[in-house]
Amino acid sequence: MTIRYPNGRKYQPSTQPTGQRKVNHSFGNRGKTLEDELNETNDYYLSQGIAVIHKKPVPIQVVNVNYPARSAAVITEAYFRTPSTTDYNGVWEGKHLDFEAKETKSLTSFPLQNIHDHQVEHMENVHNQGGIAFLLVYFSSLDRYFVVPYEYFKEKWERKIAGGRKSITLGEMEEISIEIPAGFHPRLDYLKAVRILLDRIQKEATERQEIE
Amino acid sequence: MTIRYPNGRKYQPSTQPTGQRKVNHSFGNRGKTLEDELNETNDYYLSQGIAVIHKKPVPIQVVNVNYPARSAAVITEAYFRTPSTTDYNGVWEGKHLDFEAKETKSLTSFPLQNIHDHQVEHMENVHNQGGIAFLLVYFSSLDRYFVVPYEYFKEKWERKIAGGRKSITLGEMEEISIEIPAGFHPRLDYLKAVRILLDRIQKEATERQEIE
Numbered sequence: 438m439t440i441r442y443p444n445g446r447k448y449q450p451s452t453q454p455t456g457q458r459k460v461n462h463s464f465g466n467r468g469k470t471l472e473d474e475l476n477e478t479n480d481y482y483l484s485q486g487i488a489v490i491h492k493k494p495v496p497i498q499v500v501n502v503n504y505p506a507r508s509a510a511v512i513t514e515a516y517f518r519t520p521s522t523t524d525y526n527g528v529w530e531g532k533h534l535d536f537e538a539k540e541t542k543s544l545t546s547f548p549l550q551n552i553h554d555h556q557v558e559h560m561e562n563v564h565n566q567g568g569i570a571f572l573l574v575y576f577s578s579l580d581r582y583f584v585v586p587y588e589y590f591k592e593k594w595e596r597k598i599a600g601g602r603k604s605i606t607l608g609e610m611e612e613i614s615i616e617i618p619a620g621f622h623p624r625l626d627y628l629k630a631v632r633i634l635l636d637r638i639q640k641e642a643t644e645r646q647e648i649e
Numbered sequence: 650m651t652i653r654y655p656n657g658r659k660y661q662p663s664t665q666p667t668g669q670r671k672v673n674h675s676f677g678n679r680g681k682t683l684e685d686e687l688n689e690t691n692d693y694y695l696s697q698g699i700a701v702i703h704k705k706p707v708p709i710q711v712v713n714v715n716y717p718a719r720s721a722a723v724i725t726e727a728y729f730r731t732p733s734t735t736d737y738n739g740v741w742e743g744k745h746l747d748f749e750a751k752e753t754k755s756l757t758s759f760p761l762q763n764i765h766d767h768q769v770e771h772m773e774n775v776h777n778q779g780g781i782a783f784l785l786v787y788f789s790s791l792d793r794y795f796v797v798p799y800e801y802f803k804e805k806w807e808r809k810i811a812g813g814r815k816s817i818t819l820g821e822m823e824e825i826s827i828e829i830p831a832g833f834h835p836r837l838d839y840l841k842a843v844r845i846l847l848d849r850i851q852k853e854a855t856e857r858q859e860i861e
């Protein structure tokens with residue numbers, strides 16, 4: 438008999454010894470972080486002339502620097518700052534891309550608390566300026582990746598602001614986003630999903646014109 | 650009688666006391682750094698919905714972090730890394746912009762030693778991908794700003810690689826770039842120069858088509 442939690446999830450007895458970090462070797466990413474995956478993909482895109490997309494450095498406030506003779510300057514006091522933009526941006530076939538990558542361990546929904554107000558504001562600005570803004574969401578326990586266009590993400594964000602759900606359910610995610618098809622080289626070929634997305638937007642615009 | 654150096658420059662007797670830092674108050678920028686000027690311009694563009702352009706954070710390799718109880722994490726050992734891309738990028742009317750800003754105190758030429766190989770490579774990649782790549786060069790002693798499109802900069806860079814001049818003369822600079830018209834708000838309205846540039850490229854392309 439399968440025991441289920443009230444939310445419908447199966448009960449999985451833990452086989453993990455206490456205090457040991459859980460590394461899941463059964464999935465395709467073999468313990469790589471989402472950032473590693475994206476860096477590899479972006480390196481591939483660059484080397485193949487497909488796109489020029491980079492992760493922005495983490496913003497750091499430098500307070501104190503030592504300059505030892507004959508060696509490199511050493512920063513001895515500094516603090517992490519909150520990023521005011523998204524993590525990744527670049528150019529692809531003349532188009533400006535801008536996105537934030539987020540991971541969740543949840544099996545059922547993507548919590549919105551990981552996204553900052555000013556990141557949403559930034560995506561809104563990029564979108565209004567004709568850039569392609571999106572979220573890349575990784576459900577690590579399901580090993581599924583989604584590209585969520587800013588236009589659709591915005592609705593869910595505004596629902597939260599209005600006092601509604603603080604997350605996007607997996608079902609909603611499947612509806613509003615394009616799942617990144619599993620690939621081999623590069624494994625995380627997110628531009629494939631972005632292209633499907635653009636084709637769909639283009640098609641919808643054409644259909645609207647035909648009706649009018 | 651005006652005494653001239655062999656390069657034609659006028660001899661200007663120094664009125665600066667030795668050891669004192671030279672700050673020129675007669676020019677419009679009043680001691681602001683080029684970065685300050687650009688940040689102000691980018692803030693203006695953002696607030697007016699004209700463009701979304703940000704400076705990338707300086708890349709820093711973090712080696713050691715302390716997490717004191719009840720306070721922010723303190724980075725206690727870190728090092729500056731060489732940037733692998735340009736400093737500024739963003740989106741403007743659907744177009745991807747990517748540029749590096751450099752300053753020279755020289756009155757007669759812009760030395761190329763300030764530009765790294767991988768930055769040139771990055772601009773080449775951006776250009777090939779349909780983005781607008783350029784250098785923004787500030788001759789601080791002349792208080793003149795130039796937007797140098799990558800296509801033209803490339804020729805001068807390749808001349809250097811081939812063993813030629815290691816700089817771009819002011820005369821060449823005037824030829825291959827668009828000077829940023831002096832403005833008031835924002836003072837450094839570089840998109841004005843970029844627009845002139847795009848119009849010129851468009852016009853040249855049309856003329857070529859008419860000849861063919």
